[in-house]
Every structure is written in structure tokens, then in C-alpha cells.
Amino acid sequence: MAPADDATTDAVYDELRDRYEQHLYVQHADMIAMWDQQVMMPEDGSPARAKQRGALSAVGHDLLTDDELGDCLDRLDVDELDGDQRAIVREIRREYDRAASVPTDLVTRLSEYSAENHRIWTDAKAADDYDAFAPRLDGMVDLTRERSAAIDAGRDPYEVQYEESQPYLPLDRVEDIFDELREHLVPLIERIRTDGRELPEIPEGTYDAATQDDLCREALTTLGFDWDRGRFDTAPHPFMAGTQFDARVTTRYDESNPLAGLTAAIHEYGHASYQQGLRQDAYGSPLGSPRSSGVHESQSRFWENHIGRTKPFWELFLPTVTEHFPSLSDLTVDEAYAAVNRIHPENLIRVEADELTYHMHIILRCEIDSALVRGELDVEDVPEVWNDKMNEYLGVRPETDAEGCLQDIHWSMGLASFHGYTIGSVLAAQLNAAVREDLDVDGLVREGEFDPIREWMGEHVHRHGQRYPTDELIEVATGEPLTAEYFLDYVDEKFTELYDL
Amino acid sequence: MAPADDATTDAVYDELRDRYEQHLYVQHADMIAMWDQQVMMPEDGSPARAKQRGALSAVGHDLLTDDELGDCLDRLDVDELDGDQRAIVREIRREYDRAASVPTDLVTRLSEYSAENHRIWTDAKAADDYDAFAPRLDGMVDLTRERSAAIDAGRDPYEVQYEESQPYLPLDRVEDIFDELREHLVPLIERIRTDGRELPEIPEGTYDAATQDDLCREALTTLGFDWDRGRFDTAPHPFMAGTQFDARVTTRYDESNPLAGLTAAIHEYGHASYQQGLRQDAYGSPLGSPRSSGVHESQSRFWENHIGRTKPFWELFLPTVTEHFPSLSDLTVDEAYAAVNRIHPENLIRVEADELTYHMHIILRCEIDSALVRGELDVEDVPEVWNDKMNEYLGVRPETDAEGCLQDIHWSMGLASFHGYTIGSVLAAQLNAAVREDLDVDGLVREGEFDPIREWMGEHVHRHGQRYPTDELIEVATGEPLTAEYFLDYVDEKFTELYDL
Incomplete structure (x- = not known):
């Protein structure tokens, strides 16, 4: 690359930002379309909305992976940029690299596969028929591996997929934290179940x-x-x-x-x-x-x-x-x-779980996702593993797959998408401790x-x-890296007192 | 162009349709964003929405004017298409030709000029200060001419602009119809004003x-x-x-x-x-x-x-x-x-006008628009011409430009945009006569x-x-070309009876 003088770096940087902005604005327009679909759209509006959102998604992807955007990234001399600019370029580079490395054909196959899955999963769940969905889950495992290999063939495909939604937060640290949570929460939940006092409930009634x-x-x-x-x-x-x-x-x-x-x-x-x-x-x-x-x-x-x-x-x-x-x-x-x-x-359903058992639902999913993508678990064994883990972690065993491994829509759309929920709670507790230092x-x-x-x-x-980057942000905000300590202290103190343990 | 076999024509046709569809879906996503902006968006959402809609507009334009879409149009052998397909290609061709002939630079200038106008027009109207807006109207006249010349330099720039919103409905026929309306409605309105009985009104009250x-x-x-x-x-x-x-x-x-x-x-x-x-x-x-x-x-x-x-x-x-x-x-x-x-x-404001006087508001605007774009009227003379015409057509004279030529937002955004309102009423009466033949x-x-x-x-x-095409559709639907006859008969009969004339 020919050395660029200051003016050219500015111009290239500006063009990069302009191009990235357009991509983001199209994504945000799609977010409006999504919100409208959930909140406002009349019942029979779906066919047109699917077409509109499909077009926005394709256009957004094309804008992000445009060769000229890649060219701007390649031509930029990072040494000439200030700290904010470098952060901006780092983030655009990351998004561009991940998006541009996945062939358009695979993007299309993934999106069509997910779209087809929606009906198959809905029917399988309604009929409590895991076998009807299992081949689709198997296909999703293959597509996930293929996508990870396109992004970085040399690394663990599960880790590459995980980084899609959790950038800059090493998976091994998160897996260690999840291990700590499991070791601590399972006995705590068990004590609540066996030794906890009976808590009052909201009076029955109709609350309009x-x-x-x-x-x-x-x-x-x-x-x-x-x-x-x-x-x-x-x-x-x-x-x-x-x-x-x-x-x-x-x-x-x-x-x-x-x-x-x-x-x-x-x-x-x-x-x-x-x-x-x-x-x-x-x-x-x-x-x-x-x-x-x-x-x-x-x-x-x-x-x-x-x-x-x-x-x-x-x-x-x-x-x-x-x-x-x-x-x-x-x-x-x-x-x-x-x-x-x-x-x-006793609750079997993740979205109805409480503050404590929720994380066992998440950890269970992450463990199964990881074993599937890493090739350590066959799709056909998922129901048994699921039910065993539910029994081990929460002392309950689903009687149907509809209440077990078919309950969530997530597998229709991809794998390794659950970590954020538990990372969020762990970080919330850490931020809670930090804000209480100050206020x-x-x-x-x-x-x-x-x-x-x-x-x-x-x-x-x-x-x-x-x-x-995420790990730095956590240190900047709380003074230390992500740790399970504050979350575990918080739940111990709260639930020991609440349940008279 | 190399002759294409049947398969190739089909493939080219399919690609053309796919490309056009994407453009339309993005336009429809923008329509959702527009609806949301008017109906749902919180007060301070505008800055982000302007960016999002700007991106959709640019992307939609790029999709429509893509060289490969133009290439599909050029490669298609129309003789191999059936009637529906020819109609589809005719419409895509028309949109493509108009959009692709306007340089991107001019599209950007027009869109920025309109965006700037919004505030200037709002302030000018609030201050009743026509002089503050006049140079902007002058600039819009120039941009309109420039745009028309880019589309078809050999023709009347006003006609070219008119065809943007009224395709396939010759301007001279519409202008003849507008002449008939003016000759007929002005005396009818005058008779209502001078000889009409007093009509009852809805009782005063608060209607929640x-x-x-x-x-x-x-x-x-x-x-x-x-x-x-x-x-x-x-x-x-x-x-x-x-x-x-x-x-x-x-x-x-x-x-x-x-x-x-x-x-x-x-x-x-x-x-x-x-x-x-x-x-x-x-x-x-x-x-x-x-x-x-x-x-x-x-x-x-x-x-x-x-x-x-x-x-x-x-x-x-x-x-x-x-x-x-x-x-x-x-x-x-x-x-x-x-x-x-x-x-x-006595009403001065178009959007509050009744079924009859409304069309004089429209005709007045079309006459002024036409004279401006055709170079027969200076921007500085607009207020006087406006007020004279209001007096001539409706017997009232605005006392301020805020209630006169500054009342509508339309000039901030373009010229020759009003015909559709009156064409719509004329065609409605024609369709009304036709449906009443059958039902x-x-x-x-x-x-x-x-x-x-x-x-x-x-x-x-x-x-x-x-x-x-529009003129054919009117004949297919009503059995004859667009005519003022039914509208004039309808208003004559209705208002002569209603006002005891």
C-alpha cells in the first residue's frame, strides 16, 4: 500500500465511517420493522414484512461487506489515528472481517434454513415430537461449524460462534465462571427446596x-x-x-x-x-x-x-x-x-424461571450447545442429556420434550446464543457492588x-x-475483570435471609 | 446484443424482477418508517429517523439504478414475453429510465435542498415573510428544470416533472379538463355564494x-x-x-x-x-x-x-x-x-376546503407551478398572482401570504405535485357513473x-x-377516456338541489 499523507488518511477514515453508518442505519430501520411486526402489525401482514425485512437484511449485509469498505480498512494507517478513531476502526474491522469471511451463499442458506425451521419447530413442539426436529438441529450444527470455519478455520468452532454475540470476553473465562455458578447454585437451590421456609404469595384475583x-x-x-x-x-x-x-x-x-x-x-x-x-x-x-x-x-x-x-x-x-x-x-x-x-x-420453563434457577437453565443450554458444536454429543441424545441435567441441577425431570429440549425457539435460529443472559446477571451484580461503593x-x-x-x-x-473491548470496559467500569464473586455473594446473602436458611 | 434463447430470456426476466422487487421492498420498509414517524415515534426520535430514512432512500435508489438491472432491461427480447410480462417490463423500464437518467449528484442536491427548505418554509410561514422563502422557491424551480432536462432535455420541463406522479395521462388532456372545471366551477361557486340557501350546521358542542x-x-x-x-x-x-x-x-x-x-x-x-x-x-x-x-x-x-x-x-x-x-x-x-x-x-386554506372549492385551490396551484417551471412567471410575483386568482376563482383575497402562497409545504419539496387530487375527483365521478350502471x-x-x-x-x-397504462386503465374500467363530464354533472345536480339554486 502506498503511504498516505494526513489528508488522505482523514478522507479514507471519513469514507469508512460514512459507509459503516449507512449499514447501521439500514439495520436500525430493520429494527423498527421488527418492533412494528411484534407490536403493531396486523395479523396478516407477515408475508410482506418477511420480504421487506429480507431485503433490508441483504442490503445491510452488502453495505457492510462492500469491497470499498474493506479497501478503506486496508488503506488506513492506524498509527495516524487517535484513540477514539482506533476504537472505531477496531470495531468496524471486526464486524467487516466476520461478515465478509462468510460466503453469501452460506448466509443465504443459513437464513433460509432458519426460516424453514420456524414452522418445523413450532409443529414439533406442539406435537411433542423431538424426532421431527432432530434432523433440523443436526443441520444447524453443521451450518454453525461451516460458518465458524469460514471465519476462522483454525479455532474451536463453538468459540468462534460464541464470539459473534460476546466479543472480547474470552470463552474460557466465561466457562470458568459458569462452572463456579453451577457448583454454587445447585446446592443453594437444593437447600431452598428442602430447608427453605414457605414464602407468601400475591393474593389470588383478577388484576386488569x-x-x-x-x-x-x-x-x-x-x-x-x-x-x-x-x-x-x-x-x-x-x-x-x-x-x-x-x-x-x-x-x-x-x-x-x-x-x-x-x-x-x-x-x-x-x-x-x-x-x-x-x-x-x-x-x-x-x-x-x-x-x-x-x-x-x-x-x-x-x-x-x-x-x-x-x-x-x-x-x-x-x-x-x-x-x-x-x-x-x-x-x-x-x-x-x-x-x-x-x-x-419445580418450574421447567426458562422464560418463567426465577432469578436463581434461571442460570441453571442457561448453563444447561450452553453445555449442550457446546457439546453439539464440538462434536461431543449426538443430536439424538439431546433429550436424555437435557432431562438428566434438569434433574441434576434443579431436581425435576421434564415429562415431555415440549417442556424440555423443544421449549426454546433459539435452536431454530442458531447455537451458542445463550451466554449473554448469565453474563448479564454476573456483571449486573459486579456493577451493583461498584455503584454501592460510590452511592x-x-x-x-x-x-x-x-x-x-x-x-x-x-x-x-x-x-x-x-x-x-468488553473485558476492558468491565475493568474500567468496576475496577476488576468479570468475576462470579459478587453475584454469588449477592444470591447467598439474599436467599439465605429470605428463606431462613 | 446477442440473440438469446428462451431459457436465457426467462433467466434475464427473473433477474430483472428479483432486482426490482428488492428495490420495492426497501421502499416499503421506508413507508413503515414514515408511518411510524407520523403515528408512533416519540418526539425526540427525529434525528435518528432522518438518518435511517435517508439510508433507505439512497439504497432504494441504488437498487433501482443498478447497472445490472439496466443490463437486464437491455438484454430482454420483448417479443418473447407475454402480455403481463411486457407490462411489468414497461413499468420497470419507465422507473429505471427516469431514475437512472438523474445524476446522483443532482438527487443528493435535491434531497438536501428539500431538507433545508423545511425549516426555512416553516419559519417563513410563521413570520408571514414570503421574501424569506422566495429565493428557495426560485432554487426549486431551477432544480426542477435541471432534473427534467436530465430525464428528457427536448421536452417541456413542466410536463416531464408532471409525468413523475401521473404517468401515461397526457398533460394536455388534463389541462383541458382543468380548463373545463375552472369555467364551470367558478360560476357555480359564485351562484352558491350569492343565491344559495343557508344550510344547517352540526350543533355546537364538545365531541370527545x-x-x-x-x-x-x-x-x-x-x-x-x-x-x-x-x-x-x-x-x-x-x-x-x-x-x-x-x-x-x-x-x-x-x-x-x-x-x-x-x-x-x-x-x-x-x-x-x-x-x-x-x-x-x-x-x-x-x-x-x-x-x-x-x-x-x-x-x-x-x-x-x-x-x-x-x-x-x-x-x-x-x-x-x-x-x-x-x-x-x-x-x-x-x-x-x-x-x-x-x-x-370564504375559506382560504386548501386542506380545509370543501368538495367544490377544493379544485379551485388545486387548479390555482397547477397554474402557478406551470408558469414558474415554464419561465412565464417570476418568483417575486407569486403572491400577487396567487391572491388575484383566489379573488377571481373564489371571491376571497388572502390578507397574508401565510394564508396564501405560503400555506402548503409542497413547494419545499418540489413542483407539479398537485394534479392527482383533482384528477382523482374527476375519475371518481366517472367511476361512480360506471358502477351505478352495473349496481x-x-x-x-x-x-x-x-x-x-x-x-x-x-x-x-x-x-x-x-x-x-393510466389512460388505458381508465378506458378499461369505465369504457371511455378521462372526461370532466361526469364530475360536472354530479356537482351540478348535487349542489343545485342542495342549495336550491
């Missing part, structure tokens, strides 16, 4: 959705949601989608349980607080984009668990709940606190003063975007 | 928006709106956006007038009926796309005026209105009919049987998509 909706809106306002840069709606499965200019929270309501929708809303609020905390002036750049799904989940878990499931929060918010549902006016803070923190190991969080929560807490997260996490 | 919303939903259901393939919402300015799988109607409510929101909803329902009537199996092709803005407007005007403003409709629907607003229970059908058909020539429309409306009417429009207009 419209009132729950008012309650959730009041909760979001209390927590500091910026309504000028966001929305709140319902969706079949709660999620958050958005940008620093427009972050959209969803929840769903169960009319027999007034707190489930609220808890989900607070969880998604946490995601939205991350989006709303990203730098507006960096929109379109990696510096204005969230770090990873694991870091994103740390924000949702922090607000859901370390704020929304604490006693101080219920001291503050229970009067608002009883104002909306006067039939709950006999409920005490201790009872509400206990009710939102109940552990139910009297319980005191602030009791007073309804959430701004300093959100601003602390903004300062330590949000404003950095992708400025630092 | 939520009840109006229920009423509009019931009206849409009555008319046959397919709720599985559409939505109904409110927006600052009513519009319809969508496809055959998902057509979205909007309206707005004035709490002092319960019928304005309803009328707008019925108008937009007409647009949606066109979308919902397009062939689902032709989605992505010109055969599954609406013909032109003029034909689209014929559907909205047909339902708004020839159904929604008829006495039989009010015989059917007044009980539903009074059920929602009991304070109106003394209103008779004749009074309701008169109230929704009042002419108010007892009044009888069906009284019975609430709207399906046969909608199916007639589906059969004669919707299902054709862009199968025929």
Missing part, C-alpha cells in the same frame, strides 16, 4: 391489564425513563428495541399476577436506559452503539434485580401498587418483597431518587459505547 | 375524541375494511400507507366537529381499499402496485364523496352517529347530509351492503395494478 399498564408507566416514569425518547407498549414476548433517540420498551400482562408484567417492564427499562444513555453525538458510530448482548443484559438485570427486587424499592413503590390495586392494601413490604423473589425450582443506593431508592444511579451507569458504562 | 375514534372504527368495519390486513390510528395529518398485506388508515379529531374526523377516515379508507384490493400474489411486481397518485385519489374520493357524502349513507349511518353522540339525536338525515356537504368559499349503489348503501361496490372497484381497478 389496563390498570397494570398504568402501573408500569408510573414505574418507568419513577425510574427516569425519558418519554420524549421512547415508548412503552405490549408485545407477545417482552423486548426492547431502539437507539439513543428512540428506545422502546414492551411488556405483557398476566391478569392473575399483577407483578410479572411490572417486573418485565423494569427489566426492559434497564435495556432502554442503556440505549438512552448512549452518546447522541456518536449515533451511527461504534462509540454510540451498545457493547454486547452480555453488557446490555447487565443493565436490564441490574434494574430488574438489584433495584426492582430490593426491599427499599418495595418500601417506595408498594403504595403505588396498592393505589392501583386496592385489593392488595393488606400486603406488607416484606410480603411483596418475598413474593417477587420466590424461587420455584447509598438503598437510601436513594427509598427516596425515589433514581437519577444518580442511572447517571452512574451512564458514566461508567453507557457513554463508552464500544470505546473499550 | 375517544368516542369519535369508536365511531370511525365502526364506519370502517361497516364499509368492509379488512382489519386483519390493516390498522387505524390518528396522525397530525391524515394519510394512508401500506400494501395489500397491511394498509394503514389514519385520521385526526376536532372535538368541536364530530364529522370532520369521520370524513377523513372514510377518505383514507378509500385509499386503503385500493391497497387491500391489489393482487396478493403480485406483491413486489408492478402488477401488484397501485397505478398512480391520481388513480389512488379516485378511490379515496369515491368513498369519501360518492358514498360517504350521499343521503343514502346518512340514512344508514346517522343512527350509529347518534348512538355515539346522543346530543345529536334531533339531527335529521337531511340536516346531516347538508352539514357534510356545506360549501364555504344499485344507493340501494346497497341503504342496506349497508358495501361488498359488491368494493368488489366492483376491485374487478375494474384494483386487480389490474399497473397492468395498463
Whole structure:
């Protein structure tokens, strides 16, 4: 490459950013289309939406893998760039390399395979017929290996796939942390099941959705949601989608349980607080984009668990709940606190799991995913391994595959996609410990003063975007690398006290 | 070009369609982003949305003007195609030629110029300061001429620009029709103003928006709106956006007038009926796309005026209105009919104009647009010409430019964009005469049987998509070319009787 003078480096850098921005804007337009599909689209709109989103996905991929974008990356002299610029180039390089190394043909096959899987998985789950889905899972294992080999043929295909959603957070460290969690959580859950006191429950009754909706809106306002840069709606499965200019929270309501929708809303609020905390002036750049799904989940878990499931929060918010549902006016803070923190190991379904058993559902999936992709497990043996692990970890055994290994849609779409949920909780606990070093969080929560807490997260996490690799960001934000220590201390203290262990 | 065998023609044709489809799907994704912007987006979401929509617009343009798409067009042997295929190629050719002939640099300049204009026009209108906007209008005239010259340097630049939104409907015929309208409507409006009886009005009161919303939903259901393939919402300015799988109607409510929101909803329902009537199996092709803005407007005007403003409709629907607003229970059908058909020539604002004076607002704009682009009028003389014409046509003279030539946003974005509104009304009357040849429309409306009417429009207009050029479609649907005759007969009969002339 011919040496470039300063002006040329600037021009190449600017062109690189322009090209990357276009790719990101198309992705964000697709996010709007996805949100609309979940929240607003009429029932029969799917065929057209599938075509539209397919076109955006293809176009977004073409923009990212354009030879001219690659050419800009190759021509840039990194030594001439400042720190922010280098971070931007590092992130674009990573995305480009991964996307450009996968042949278009394989991208298409993967996307068509996933699309076909959706119906096959739905039918197999409905019919409790694992054999109908097994060949599709086998095909997904092959496609995952093929994709990893295209990206980096010399490395463990599972690790390469894992890095797709968890960049810069070494898999071996995460696997060590998951081992620690398993060793610690399995006996803790067992003690709760056998020695724990009986916790109170929310009184039975009908809690109408419209009132729950008012309650959730009041909760979001209390927590500091910026309504000028966001929305709140319902969706079949709660999620958050958005940008620093427009972050959209969803929840769903169960009319027999007034707190489930609220808890989900607070969880998604946490995601939205991350989006709303990203730098507006960096929109379109990696510096204005969230770090990873694991870091994103740390924000949702922090607000859901370390704020929304604490006693101080219920001291503050229970009067608002009883104002909306006067039939709950006999409920005490201790009872509400206990009710939102109940552990139910007998539950078989991940998305209905509690704060503690949830991670055993995740670890089980990661173990099976890893064994499949690494060729240590045959697809046909998955149900038995699944059920054995459920029994070993949670003391329950699914009686059907519909309640077991067929329960999640994820395998229809890919493998190695679960780590973020548990990384998020581990990091949330670590951030929780750090923010409590700086702030009297319980005191602030009791007073309804959430701004300093959100601003602390903004300062330590949000404003950095992708400025630092994930492991560095965690050190910058908390002073140490990712560790299970704080999460394990937190659950020990909380559940030992709650269950009188 | 080397002769192609049958297989090659098929392959080239398929590639052409695939490429065109992608362009259309990206456009439709942008339509969702636009709908969301108007209906759902939080207040501060604009900066990100502008970037996202800008990227979709650029990508859509690139897909349409791709050399390989042009190459497919050049390589196709039209003699080997059937009639439907020829129609598809004709439409893609037309779009490609127009888009590809405009240099990217000019596309960018036009889009940036329009974007800048928005603020300048808003401020100029607020300050009633035409001089602040005049140079921008002058620049838009130059850009319009430049764009037309790029498309076809040998022809009238105004005609070339007009054809952008009204393909295959010769401008000279439309201008003749507009002349007829002007000659006929000006004296009719004058007679109404001087000799017309005083019409009753809707009683003053507060008509709450939520009840109006229920009423509009019931009206849409009555008319046959397919709720599985559409939505109904409110927006600052009513519009319809969508496809055959998902057509979205909007309206707005004035709490002092319960019928304005309803009328707008019925108008937009007409647009949606066109979308919902397009062939689902032709989605992505010109055969599954609406013909032109003029034909689209014929559907909205047909339902708004020839159904929604008829006495039989009010015989059917007044009980539903009074059920929602009991304070109106003394209103008779004749009074309701008169109230929704009042002419108010003193009104200066196009978007608030009635069924009759509306067209004088349009004709005035077309005359000024034409004179500007053809170099027969200086920008500085626009206010005087505008006010003179308002006086000549409607007997009123704006006292400010804010209520005059600055009222519409359209000039910020381009010229020659108004014809479709009046073409739509003229064609609606022609279709109305034709459907009444085949069906007892009044009888069906009284019975609430709207399906046969909608199916007639589906059969004669919707299902054709862009199968025929516009002028041919009109002949296929009504048996004769576009003519002012039916519109003029209709307004004569209706308003002579209504106003006792």
C-alpha cells in the first residue's frame, strides 16, 4: 500500500465511517420493522414484512461487506489515528472481517434454513415430537461449524460462534465462571427446596391489564425513563428495541399476577436506559452503539434485580401498587418483597424461571450447545442429556420434550446464543457492588431518587459505547475483570435471609 | 446484443424482477418508517429517523439504478414475453429510465435542498415573510428544470416533472379538463355564494375524541375494511400507507366537529381499499402496485364523496352517529347530509376546503407551478398572482401570504405535485357513473351492503395494478377516456338541489 499523507488518511477514515453508518442505519430501520411486526402489525401482514425485512437484511449485509469498505480498512494507517478513531476502526474491522469471511451463499442458506425451521419447530413442539426436529438441529450444527470455519478455520468452532454475540470476553473465562455458578447454585437451590421456609404469595384475583399498564408507566416514569425518547407498549414476548433517540420498551400482562408484567417492564427499562444513555453525538458510530448482548443484559438485570427486587424499592413503590390495586392494601413490604423473589425450582420453563434457577437453565443450554458444536454429543441424545441435567441441577425431570429440549425457539435460529443472559446477571451484580461503593443506593431508592444511579451507569458504562473491548470496559467500569464473586455473594446473602436458611 | 434463447430470456426476466422487487421492498420498509414517524415515534426520535430514512432512500435508489438491472432491461427480447410480462417490463423500464437518467449528484442536491427548505418554509410561514422563502422557491424551480432536462432535455420541463406522479395521462388532456372545471366551477361557486340557501350546521358542542375514534372504527368495519390486513390510528395529518398485506388508515379529531374526523377516515379508507384490493400474489411486481397518485385519489374520493357524502349513507349511518353522540339525536338525515356537504368559499386554506372549492385551490396551484417551471412567471410575483386568482376563482383575497402562497409545504419539496387530487375527483365521478350502471349503489348503501361496490372497484381497478397504462386503465374500467363530464354533472345536480339554486 502506498503511504498516505494526513489528508488522505482523514478522507479514507471519513469514507469508512460514512459507509459503516449507512449499514447501521439500514439495520436500525430493520429494527423498527421488527418492533412494528411484534407490536403493531396486523395479523396478516407477515408475508410482506418477511420480504421487506429480507431485503433490508441483504442490503445491510452488502453495505457492510462492500469491497470499498474493506479497501478503506486496508488503506488506513492506524498509527495516524487517535484513540477514539482506533476504537472505531477496531470495531468496524471486526464486524467487516466476520461478515465478509462468510460466503453469501452460506448466509443465504443459513437464513433460509432458519426460516424453514420456524414452522418445523413450532409443529414439533406442539406435537411433542423431538424426532421431527432432530434432523433440523443436526443441520444447524453443521451450518454453525461451516460458518465458524469460514471465519476462522483454525479455532474451536463453538468459540468462534460464541464470539459473534460476546466479543472480547474470552470463552474460557466465561466457562470458568459458569462452572463456579453451577457448583454454587445447585446446592443453594437444593437447600431452598428442602430447608427453605414457605414464602407468601400475591393474593389470588383478577388484576386488569389496563390498570397494570398504568402501573408500569408510573414505574418507568419513577425510574427516569425519558418519554420524549421512547415508548412503552405490549408485545407477545417482552423486548426492547431502539437507539439513543428512540428506545422502546414492551411488556405483557398476566391478569392473575399483577407483578410479572411490572417486573418485565423494569427489566426492559434497564435495556432502554442503556440505549438512552448512549452518546447522541456518536449515533451511527461504534462509540454510540451498545457493547454486547452480555453488557446490555447487565443493565436490564441490574434494574430488574438489584433495584426492582430490593426491599427499599418495595418500601417506595408498594403504595403505588396498592393505589392501583386496592385489593392488595393488606400486603406488607416484606410480603411483596418475598413474593417477587420466590424461587420455584419445580418450574421447567426458562422464560418463567426465577432469578436463581434461571442460570441453571442457561448453563444447561450452553453445555449442550457446546457439546453439539464440538462434536461431543449426538443430536439424538439431546433429550436424555437435557432431562438428566434438569434433574441434576434443579431436581425435576421434564415429562415431555415440549417442556424440555423443544421449549426454546433459539435452536431454530442458531447455537451458542445463550451466554449473554448469565453474563448479564454476573456483571449486573459486579456493577451493583461498584455503584454501592460510590452511592447509598438503598437510601436513594427509598427516596425515589433514581437519577444518580442511572447517571452512574451512564458514566461508567453507557457513554463508552464500544470505546473499550468488553473485558476492558468491565475493568474500567468496576475496577476488576468479570468475576462470579459478587453475584454469588449477592444470591447467598439474599436467599439465605429470605428463606431462613 | 446477442440473440438469446428462451431459457436465457426467462433467466434475464427473473433477474430483472428479483432486482426490482428488492428495490420495492426497501421502499416499503421506508413507508413503515414514515408511518411510524407520523403515528408512533416519540418526539425526540427525529434525528435518528432522518438518518435511517435517508439510508433507505439512497439504497432504494441504488437498487433501482443498478447497472445490472439496466443490463437486464437491455438484454430482454420483448417479443418473447407475454402480455403481463411486457407490462411489468414497461413499468420497470419507465422507473429505471427516469431514475437512472438523474445524476446522483443532482438527487443528493435535491434531497438536501428539500431538507433545508423545511425549516426555512416553516419559519417563513410563521413570520408571514414570503421574501424569506422566495429565493428557495426560485432554487426549486431551477432544480426542477435541471432534473427534467436530465430525464428528457427536448421536452417541456413542466410536463416531464408532471409525468413523475401521473404517468401515461397526457398533460394536455388534463389541462383541458382543468380548463373545463375552472369555467364551470367558478360560476357555480359564485351562484352558491350569492343565491344559495343557508344550510344547517352540526350543533355546537364538545365531541370527545375517544368516542369519535369508536365511531370511525365502526364506519370502517361497516364499509368492509379488512382489519386483519390493516390498522387505524390518528396522525397530525391524515394519510394512508401500506400494501395489500397491511394498509394503514389514519385520521385526526376536532372535538368541536364530530364529522370532520369521520370524513377523513372514510377518505383514507378509500385509499386503503385500493391497497387491500391489489393482487396478493403480485406483491413486489408492478402488477401488484397501485397505478398512480391520481388513480389512488379516485378511490379515496369515491368513498369519501360518492358514498360517504350521499343521503343514502346518512340514512344508514346517522343512527350509529347518534348512538355515539346522543346530543345529536334531533339531527335529521337531511340536516346531516347538508352539514357534510356545506360549501364555504370564504375559506382560504386548501386542506380545509370543501368538495367544490377544493379544485379551485388545486387548479390555482397547477397554474402557478406551470408558469414558474415554464419561465412565464417570476418568483417575486407569486403572491400577487396567487391572491388575484383566489379573488377571481373564489371571491376571497388572502390578507397574508401565510394564508396564501405560503400555506402548503409542497413547494419545499418540489413542483407539479398537485394534479392527482383533482384528477382523482374527476375519475371518481366517472367511476361512480360506471358502477351505478352495473349496481344499485344507493340501494346497497341503504342496506349497508358495501361488498359488491368494493368488489366492483376491485374487478375494474384494483386487480389490474399497473397492468395498463393510466389512460388505458381508465378506458378499461369505465369504457371511455378521462372526461370532466361526469364530475360536472354530479356537482351540478348535487349542489343545485342542495342549495336550491
